[in-house]
Amino acid sequence: xxxxxxxxxxxxxxxxxxxxxxxxxxxxxxxxxxxxxxxxxxxxxxxxxxxxxxxxxxxxxxxxxxxxxxxxxxxxxxxxxxxxxxxxxxxxxxxxxxxxxxxxxxxxxxxxxxxxx
Numbered sequence: 001x002x003x004x005x006x007x008x009x010x011x012x013x014x015x016x017x018x019x020x021x022x023x024x025x026x027x028x029x030x031x032x033x034x035x036x037x038x039x040x041x042x043x044x045x046x047x048x049x050x051x052x053x054x055x056x057x058x059x060x061x062x063x064x065x066x067x068x069x070x071x072x073x074x075x076x077x078x079x080x081x082x083x084x085x086x087x088x089x090x091x092x093x094x095x096x097x098x099x100x101x102x103x104x105x106x107x108x109x110x111x112x113x114x115x116x117x
Contacts (some may be wrong), residue, residue, distance in 0.1 A: 008041075008043060008090055009040075009041070009042040009043070009087070010042070010043045010044075010087065010088045010089070010090065010092075011034070011036065011042055011043070011045065011046065011085045011086070011087055011088075012045040012046075012047075012078075012085060012086045012087075012088055012096075013029070013033075013034060013044065013045065013046050013047070013080065013085055014047075014078075014079050014080070014081060014082050014083070014084055014085065014086055015033075015062060015081060015082070015083060016047050016048055016049045016081065017020045017029060017046045017047070017048070017055075018024055019046075019048045019053060019055060019068075022059060022066065023064045023066050025053065025059045026038075026044065026046060026066065027039075027057065027064065027110065029046075030044050030057070034084075036085075038057065038059060038064075039059040040059065040109055041058065041059055041060075042058065043056055043057075043058040043093070044056060044057050044058065045088075045093070045096070047076070047078050051075040051076055051078055052070055052071045052072075052074070052075045053068070053069070053070045053071075053076075054068070054069050054076055054096075054097070055062070055067065055068050055069075069097065071099045076099060076100055077096065077100075077101045077102060077103065088102060088103075089107050091105045091107065092105045092107075
């Protein structure tokens with residue numbers, strides 16, 4: 001997946017949505033249900049009732065980008081269905097998008113160097 005920035009905020013809507021919605025419909029959900037700004041550069045990930053599908057939408061600075069993915073032989077690993085959103089880091093998102101279990105991806109904690117070696 002190609003994304004615009006290294007420091008990327010990724011939010012997953014935990015409620016299934018109507019997958020007939022396009023760019024504008026998903027952005028309306030972002031504003032009204034998730035209470036977020038769809039034009040902030042944040043990647044918003046949506047699930048369908050069928051667990052083998054996902055859609056994502058984000059603003060890349062020049063327009064809205066929407067992607068749709070359907071897995072053929074397996075299902076995505078989704079969080080429990082509840083109201084609200086969940087944050088993923090980039091590695092977890094890439095695992096989810098690939099159809100892998102994102103829960104097994106742990107971020108590497110590093111501290112910022114104080115001086116160059």
